[in-house]
Amino acid sequence: MTMTFDDLLPLMPLLIVTATSVLAMLMIGVRRSYIVTASITIAGLLVATLVAISMMDWTNQQITPLLIIDQYSLLFTVLVCASAMLIAILSFSYFFELDDHKEEFFLLLTIATIGAIVMVSSNHFVSTVLGLETLSMSLYGMIAYPMHSKESAKYPLEASVKYLVLSAAASGFILFGMALIYAQTGTLSFASLTDLPMAADSLGDGYSIVALLMITAGMAFKLSLAPFHMWTPDVYEGSPIPATAYLATIGKAAMFVVLLRFIRASDALSFDSIVTVLTLIAAASMLVGNLLALLQDNLKRILAYSSIAHMGYLLLALVASHYATGTLAVEAVTFYLIAYVITSLGAFGVASVISSSEKEFDSIKEYRGLFWRNPWLASIFIAMLLSLAGIPLTVGFIGKFYIFLAGVESDLWMLLAVLVLGSGIGLYYYLRIVYRMLMTEKHKIPYRVGGVESVSAYGVLAILLFLLLLFGVYPAPIMSLVAAASAFI
Amino acid sequence: MILVVLISILFFGGVIAWLSEGLDSKFPRVIALTAVVIDLLVMLTLVGADAGDSGWIVQLNAQWMPRFGISFHLAADGLSVLMMVLTAFLGAVAIGSAWDEITEKTGFFYFNLLWTLAGVIGVFTALDLFLFFFFWEVMLIPMYFIIAIWGHENKNYAAMKFFIFTQVTGMLMLISILALAYFHYVQFGWFSFDYFDLLKVSTSSAIEMWIMLGFFVAFSTKLPSFPFHSWLPDAHSQAPTAGSVILAGVLLKTGAYGLIRFAIPLFPEASMTFAPFAMTLAVISILYCAKVAFAQTDIKRLIAYTSVSHMGFVLLGIYAWNEQALQGAVMTMLAHGLSAAALFMLAGGLQHRIHTRDMDHMGGFWAKVPRLSFVALFFSVAALGMPGLGNFVGEFLALLGAFKANIGLTVAAAFGLIFASVYSLWVIQKVFHGAYRNSDFDDSHLHDLSRREMFYFGAMMIGLIWMGMYPQSFLDLSAGTIMQLLNETGQVLFAVGQ
Numbered sequence: 001m002t003m004t005f006d007d008l009l010p011l012m013p014l015l016i017v018t019a020t021s022v023l024a025m026l027m028i029g030v031r032r033s034y035i036v037t038a039s040i041t042i043a044g045l046l047v048a049t050l051v052a053i054s055m056m057d058w059t060n061q062q063i064t065p066l067l068i069i070d071q072y073s074l075l076f077t078v079l080v081c082a083s084a085m086l087i088a089i090l091s092f093s094y095f096f097e098l099d100d101h102k103e104e105f106f107l108l109l110t111i112a113t114i115g116a117i118v119m120v121s122s123n124h125f126v127s128t129v130l131g132l133e134t135l136s137m138s139l140y141g142m143i144a145y146p147m148h149s150k151e152s153a154k155y156p157l158e159a160s161v162k163y164l165v166l167s168a169a170a171s172g173f174i175l176f177g178m179a180l181i182y183a184q185t186g187t188l189s190f191a192s193l194t195d196l197p198m199a200a201d202s203l204g205d206g207y208s209i210v211a212l213l214m215i216t217a218g219m220a221f222k223l224s225l226a227p228f229h230m231w232t233p234d235v236y237e238g239s240p241i242p243a244t245a246y247l248a249t250i251g252k253a254a255m256f257v258v259l260l261r262f263i264r265a266s267d268a269l270s271f272d273s274i275v276t277v278l279t280l281i282a283a284a285s286m287l288v289g290n291l292l293a294l295l296q297d298n299l300k301r302i303l304a305y306s307s308i309a310h311m312g313y314l315l316l317a318l319v320a321s322h323y324a325t326g327t328l329a330v331e332a333v334t335f336y337l338i339a340y341v342i343t344s345l346g347a348f349g350v351a352s353v354i355s356s357s358e359k360e361f362d363s364i365k366e367y368r369g370l371f372w373r374n375p376w377l378a379s380i381f382i383a384m385l386l387s388l389a390g391i392p393l394t395v396g397f398i399g400k401f402y403i404f405l406a407g408v409e410s411d412l413w414m415l416l417a418v419l420v421l422g423s424g425i426g427l428y429y430y431l432r433i434v435y436r437m438l439m440t441e442k443h444k445i446p447y448r449v450g451g452v453e454s455v456s457a458y459g460v461l462a463i464l465l466f467l468l469l470l471f472g473v474y475p476a477p478i479m480s481l482v483a484a485a486s487a488f489i
Numbered sequence: 490m491i492l493v494v495l496i497s498i499l500f501f502g503g504v505i506a507w508l509s510e511g512l513d514s515k516f517p518r519v520i521a522l523t524a525v526v527i528d529l530l531v532m533l534t535l536v537g538a539d540a541g542d543s544g545w546i547v548q549l550n551a552q553w554m555p556r557f558g559i560s561f562h563l564a565a566d567g568l569s570v571l572m573m574v575l576t577a578f579l580g581a582v583a584i585g586s587a588w589d590e591i592t593e594k595t596g597f598f599y600f601n602l603l604w605t606l607a608g609v610i611g612v613f614t615a616l617d618l619f620l621f622f623f624f625w626e627v628m629l630i631p632m633y634f635i636i637a638i639w640g641h642e643n644k645n646y647a648a649m650k651f652f653i654f655t656q657v658t659g660m661l662m663l664i665s666i667l668a669l670a671y672f673h674y675v676q677f678g679w680f681s682f683d684y685f686d687l688l689k690v691s692t693s694s695a696i697e698m699w700i701m702l703g704f705f706v707a708f709s710t711k712l713p714s715f716p717f718h719s720w721l722p723d724a725h726s727q728a729p730t731a732g733s734v735i736l737a738g739v740l741l742k743t744g745a746y747g748l749i750r751f752a753i754p755l756f757p758e759a760s761m762t763f764a765p766f767a768m769t770l771a772v773i774s775i776l777y778c779a780k781v782a783f784a785q786t787d788i789k790r791l792i793a794y795t796s797v798s799h800m801g802f803v804l805l806g807i808y809a810w811n812e813q814a815l816q817g818a819v820m821t822m823l824a825h826g827l828s829a830a831a832l833f834m835l836a837g838g839l840q841h842r843i844h845t846r847d848m849d850h851m852g853g854f855w856a857k858v859p860r861l862s863f864v865a866l867f868f869s870v871a872a873l874g875m876p877g878l879g880n881f882v883g884e885f886l887a888l889l890g891a892f893k894a895n896i897g898l899t900v901a902a903a904f905g906l907i908f909a910s911v912y913s914l915w916v917i918q919k920v921f922h923g924a925y926r927n928s929d930f931d932d933s934h935l936h937d938l939s940r941r942e943m944f945y946f947g948a949m950m951i952g953l954i955w956m957g958m959y960p961q962s963f964l965d966l967s968a969g970t971i972m973q974l975l976n977e978t979g980q981v982l983f984a985v986g987q
Binding site: 435 | 552553554555556557593594619622623626627629630633634637638645648649652653656657660661663664667668670671
């Protein structure tokens with residue numbers, strides 16, 4: 001298939017990010033400069049974000065059979081690029097004192113972003129795998145990044161190898177499932193899965209249920225849904241915070257968009273067995289995530305388990321998308337993903353501000369009395385935690401509202417009961433951190449940070465707090481945007 | 490517009506109070522008091538105002554989230570105004586009680602106090618169910634902070650329990666609200682969370698019952714009623730005095746208000762089927778918690794259990810659902826708001842002076858602190874239902890109305906009045922009579938009530954005497970609302986032939 005200039009135009013965000021990575025690589029080759037590499041990356045991602053925003057109104061095009069650039073994929077391109085930019089800013093001060101070459105981290109971050117953009121735009125198995133592997137490969141490097149540093153973050157190499165081995169196994173599952181589907185149906189495109197020429201060889205026949213289950217399991221692994229969640233806390237804990245933040249936000253969001261597109265396009269939820277499996281996974285994730293988080297004292301592990309629970313909430317809305325009328329459940333998934341990304345970025349951002357690659361403050365003990373030592377930082381953190389808990393005034397509440405509404409509309413009463421139970425348990429460990437921050441010190445501990453404190457990192461947190469409150473108090477504009485975009489799924 | 494002003498004054502007053510701490514740690518309390526007093530004065534312009542044909546004195550309706558038909562719909566009728574005045578009055582009293590007690594982090598304290606009050610006023614005026622839920626949850630967080638930061642020895646546990654109880658039951662209510670909105674969507678083709686739209690929704694009786702239960706659980710947890718009351722004694726005993734005042738005086742009333750405004754009018758049939766169960770729970774609350782109160786040695790826990798017992802009369806009155814019973818419930822809410830707040834302030838004042846809440850260590854205080862003892866006697870007698878004071882009018886009317894609805898339960902509930910006399914007088918005897926002992930505590934700070942304290946206790950006494958002697962002035966204010974609610978549900982019930 002030949003590509004024309006008209007085809008290239010919708011790919012602009014992808015091309016800009018790719019160009020950024022090439023430029024950054026060349027720059028590192030010419031002269032190593034931390035600040036210049038960081039600036040190129042941040043500027044490139046910013047331009048990509050703005051271009052994607054400007055394209056949103058008029059672009060709806062299938063580019064080759066592999067990529068679909070519509071309002072939905074552009075919405076997530078914006079989310080991915082903007083989050084990557086914010087993470088890049090956070091990692092600048094985090095890695096500032098790293099006792100090693102620091103520039104390549106930005107290169108890995110940009111390449112991972114290319115993978116994420118491909119994933120959110122893919123409606124074909126080939127582009128899914130391409131994007132997924134680009135993202136995962138870069139993440140292995142990002143997770144292990146500080147391994148040569150003398151006083152590095154805890155166990156980055158262990159985390160990276162663990163993620164590499166298990167993630168590769170999951171990719172294997174996904175690929176095997178895709179191969180089975182191809183053997184059955186003869187197509188690799190999502191859209192033609194339900195629109196096959198011969199009715200006899202449709203998706204419901206033969207071993208394609210097995211294939212669907214294998215793909216579901218592989219994707220559930222990447223999303224760290226129970227019972228495929230075992231790697232999550234260890235990898236979160238071992239990675240440097242910016243890499244954790246990337247994995248937890250962009251990695252999960254991109255994967256969920258693929259899952260959503262695949263499930264909707266293949267109409268996999270019309271098979272009862274798939275619905276049963278997804279329901280069980282959702283319920284297990286909500287319970288396991290929230291219950292195991294109760295036992296943790298490490299902030300990154302708490303956020304890891306809480307992310308398992310949040311993925312469970314999202315899966316509830318995904319199951320609901322089969323029953324709900326209109327696009328409500330898809331909107332719920334979309335809005336909740338946006339809320340989740342903003343909130344998680346904020347929570348990891350706070351941890352990143354007071355940590356550095358040489359010294360991470362990730363035990364919740366370190367946050368004792370933070371509210372009295374640094375009220376602004378603690379207030380932001382409290383807002384993020386309350387948003388994760390789904391308390392009003394925050395975007396997390398509107399997200400929960402969507403999930404509840406989708407569940408009620410689809411009569412998923414059992415899952416809703418589990419959701420209420422899980423959220424109730426969740427309150428306990430979020431409030432535990434909040435309470436630590438509010439405790440007063442008998443001996444005044446001076447406020448300290450692990451590395452350099454930069455104004456730009458505070459700027460990132462301020463932006464996230466602003467979005468959290470704006471979408472929590474006046475969500476009407478973003479609601480209509482989400483509704484418009486969701487019509488394309 | 491005036492309602493937005495009322496809420497904004499408290500919101501912004503809170504922010505200014507917090508910021509002003511940087512200048513001087515005494516500024517926040519002055520600013521907080523100013524904000525609440527201005528609010529109170531503005532509210533007084535609404536008292537007794539002509540409600541017009543619609544029944545609403547003021548109304549404001551603006552689009553908020555058009556995708557789901559959610560609007561920023563605030564309105565006030567006689568009942569709302571009465572509750573708002575109680576809120577602002579007790580808010581001012583709470584600031585008075587915190588005046589000297591809160592010495593650390595004053596800015597953040599008054600910020601939380603004002604935001605709680607703002608949330609409560611939102612609850613009393615919201616007519617969009619999403620907005621109502623929004624305010625319902627918003628008032629929890631600052632209250633959590635008040636207990637968790639300025640509370641006593643076991644504050645983490647108490648604050649957590651308070652938050653989780655109210656939040657989890659709140660989520661059940663959210664599901665009910667969403668289910669109701671969804672049935673509106675099914676019947677009319679568009680989403681709406683507006684009170685008046687949702688009143689028109691009709692569902693099958695089984696579904697109606699489930700949805701109603703979601704509301705009932707949330708409201709009866711806040712009220713609180715047996716079996717959801719166990720958070721209250723912990724929260725009260727650990728909260729600072731001002732926190733207890735707001736909690737007992739105002740926050741509990743939001744549960745009763747929710748039942749009157751939402752739970753019964755939205756689901757008249759299910760509520761009437763459920764009424765005998767609700768009234769039974771009320772009677773259990775009244776008798777069981779009175780009994781448990783008698784077994785306490787911690788004076789704040791004791792008052793907390795008596796609160797549950799008295800709120801049982803409110804629940805009884807509401808589910809009797811006739812004019813006298815409802816008037817009694819509203820009157821009890823007001824009177825109990827004042828008497829319970831005053832008793833918590835006295836207990837808090839004692840704790841502040843002698844650093845213990847254990848009644849086993851107290852005795853013979855009348856000789857040492859006569860003014861404090863007299864005030865305590867006054868409010869104990871008010872709480873036990875002495876004729877001539879507000880509580881008597883409320884509980885008497887509630888029982889009178891309930892008698893028409895269910896004779897057996899009313900007879901049982903009336904025993905609560907006897908139990909109330911027993912524990913109230915027992916406290917007076919134990920703490921204020923007998924020989925003075927100070928072996929167990931340091932009494933160097935045991936001063937009598939100051940002039941400032943006498944001032945606000947005096948104000949509450951006048952309030953209770955006024956309610957007891959001339960209750961009609963209050964009954965008139967809420968009568969319009971109550972008659973309208975009774976009419977509306979009466980029509981629905983008549984239509985289905987119950």
